[in-house]
Amino acid sequence: MAYRANPFLERMSERTTSDQEFVHMFSPKILERLREDCLEGAIHVFRSPPGGGKTTILRAFTPNALRAFWHAKPTQAESYRQLVERGVLDEQQGPQLLGVFLSCAAGYADLPPGAADAGEGIFRALLDCRVVLRTLRSLAELIEVSSADQLDDVRLEYSSLAQELKAIPLGSTVGEMVAWAEQREREIYNQLDSIVGHSAATMPSQSRFEAVLWLQTVRFLYNGRQVAPKRLLMIDDIQKLRKSQRSMLVDELVVLRPAIPVWLASRSIAFADEFLSQGVREGRDIRDYPLEELWGGRSSQQFVTFAQNILDRRFALQTAVPGGSFGQYLSDGLGAKELDEAYPQAVAKLREDARRHKNSMRYSEWFAQADRQPPIINSEVLYDLFVTRILVARDATSRQLSLELTPLTAGELEDRDSSAVKGAAEIFANYELRVPYFFGMERLCAMATSNVEELLSLAAALYEGMKAKQVLRRQAQPQLLPREQERRLREAATRKRDFIPRSHTEGTRAQRLLDSVGQFCRERTFLINAPYAPGVTGVRLSNSEIQKLMRVGKTTEPSTALLSRVLFECVAENLLVTRESSPSTNREGGTVFYLNRTLCAQYGLPLQYGGWQETSVQKLVEWTEVGLQPTRSLALEVVQ
Structure with a gap:
């Protein structure tokens, strides 16, 4: 499938991306990282900074996306298999889960500017009618009719628990429920402009959220067969709600103890977990999913595996650069030219240090070993020069004055070496000699800070370099050298820093x-x-x-x-x-x-x-x- 100029600039959560494109870009590694109990009845909170993948996860469980996964079985076998194993898809009948997606991005936080008690009732009423409407529209998508108006053949039945509902009627047809929800929403908005002139009794008032209870008790019969036996309510962008609304929503949902999974998605909150109110226990009443931990947390290798899958799927959608994996176009080792330029400079700096210690025999063997010309100049021997300088400086500043005249041996140098010192040597070489440091797949993934959107932004910058090399050298593989990668990645970092005041x-x-x-x-x-x-x-x-x-x-x-x-x-x-x-x-x-x-x-x-x-x-x-x-x-x- 030919794709846009840069496939890494497209965000999967955006509705401009078709469901078919979304499925092809979606990484099955995401499903692997979801807990086994994520589709059990409970409140599940997905948290991350912007671009962490919250909306992408939610979109994957919407009706159109699930149907696209079902139809794409031959090409998306891994995602398909995992959805079948979780009971979300049936191999013969298709989607079995009705995912109801609702966003709080607009229309709630400004309800109303006064009258707090009435405001709570309005918030509950508005959310309830919108959940009902979104459910019926999602049902239309699930059974592949163009709108909820064409669901005349669907009958609604209810379990005995539905008799507890006070604010939502138990309509037997889709038309009845759509008419009620639309009328209810009109009433709310008609009264909002004049809320100060209304008493609390005349405003829509509810003592609890009922849409979750309605959603878990209603059954949909289509042509005599039950459809969508499993339900999932997904509420995105709850950080857009006022703090009081957010707390009330979570508190009351927990009290209801829903029999269906309710997914709440929000941007991360600093210093305190505002989702976990007093008396609510994480793990029993509410299940928390910080996405940066879901993608691997401090285990960078887990995120690298996840990131490679995402990048390769995007890379497969473009045609400007010959096919393969994204990583194969990123050189992961310093070239001979870079080493030949840097090594003599590193030796010169080492000799400067040696002159400062010329009156001491203590480091003579260390300096002599480092000064020997190696048979092959590679990155290891280059960084060893900086390791020697670091360890000499450490010893010189830490040891007490003594009459010890015995030189330190090469073995003692090796004993004092460590991965941390080697890491310091690499960044020192970058600072002093401009030896590339920010290059290769692992460091690209590290720079993403466990954030999918940042990963794609950085990959987009590298992809532009691949395309440029392909235009200039049609016969050569457009592999980006370390210095080219670093230049583009640092330019992307500068753009990120410069954009902060505006965003x-x-x-x-x-x-x-x-x-x-x-x-x-x-x-x-x-x-x-x-x-x-x-x-x-x-x-x-x-x-x-x-x-x-x-x-x-x-x-x-x-x-x-x-x-x-x-x-x-x-x-x-x-x-x-x-x-x-x-x-x-x-x-x-x-x-x-x-x-x-x-x-x-x-x-x-x-x-x-x-x-x-x-x-x-x-x-x-x-x-x-x-x-x-x-x-x-x-x-x-x-x-x-």
């Missing part, structure tokens, strides 16, 4: 804070003894400092309240990634705020987690207001 409420302050954190991390990463190897990519607030942000109120300093808003937005928008930090014998627990991994490329920082430095609310306030004032010129130097 976030506190964007200018957020950009200033992130730039300050990036500069602060660079100053502590590029110390020649690499004390925080492979580098610093985040800052930590202790629990005491976090409490200062949590106590935002009328007596709070305006600057602290502002910082709280900026941090909240940065975490919610995936610009900062939080990780809990456990207490130790000499410090209390806290929260580490790591830079988004794409922004790490913007600031020239390594992509590993783990390296962080303690900070304070006061310092972050200063960074937010005026930025970090440089304390020294950035150069590789020793910290005492």
